[in-house]
Amino acid sequence: MRTSRPLTAAALAAAAVALTAAPVYAGKGGSGGLQMYPSNAAPGAAVTVNTTACGTARAAAGDASAVGAGVFTLAPGTEAKDAVGRFQVPPSAQPGTYEIVAKCSGGGQVTGDLMVTLTTSQQEVQPKGHVKTGVGGALGTDPTMTAAGVAALAVAAAGGTWLLHRRARGEGF
Template sequence: MRRTARLLTGTALAVAAAGFVAAPAYADDGGSGGSSSSSLEVLPSSVVPGGEVTVTTADCENGTAAGDAGAVGAGAFTLAPSTHEGEAIGQFRVPPSAQPGTYEIVAKCAEGDRQVKGDLVVTLTAARGQEPRGSVKTGVGGALGPDPVQTAAGVAALAVAAAGGTWLLHRRARGDGI
């Protein structure tokens, strides 16, 4: 009992120490003007190729900025004043050819030389709440192919095979032989 208590206490201390060592440190640059980097909110933060992304920031004084999503291949876009006072908002579409990865999205405020940055993650799977769209190209074709006559013939052949197999198994079970 005593050994188990020591083991659990030691484990708890080790986990707490690891959490303390691994805790990130944050620093405030004080917003002293210049070319300080601030926050650009990217929504959704994870998107599939072809998806639309909205970016907002409250760090541009007049609510306008020039956005750059060139890292992901979307090019330039504009952030305009939002309905929320003091915020700028803009949108762009991620190209269907975008590769999975994390991309930095940048916006430069219209007044001054302030830049805001945010990260966008491109994935091949839709985020929770997003429904996938499109078809899967497997090369097999649809269930009802281009010729309904061939489909009907295939279904009939399967039905005859199933009925024949059932009849043979029934005869064998009765001992009539094959």
């Protein structure tokens, strides 16, 4: 058995995964960039800022003055080498792209872009209200109809069992 084919296939698969994988961090400056969630925010929205560029210091002073939000603090997050902070986009913010800056406590600076839009994207809109699927609850909207449905299912199950029993005894359908 030749091992070159399985190794070649494995190498090609690994290369395909590496080429199609999206970068985890996309930002300017630093090794980790400055990530913002959401990256497209409407005026009044809260924005979470995250970076791994500060290394083991895991702390930074953030500056969102460009958008009018002022300074904020990035503190150690739950992940290793992770610094996390929050600020709120002012309700008076105008649409556009703003550079947000974080200065690491151990030295260095990292930046990222925040896009302010008048409306949030559909991915960021949280659903509200009831979901209308056409299926009622345990009792449905009409208990009489639910009881009729249960009775029809019981008759079908009993009839199917009876037919299978007849066939097993050789009596046919």
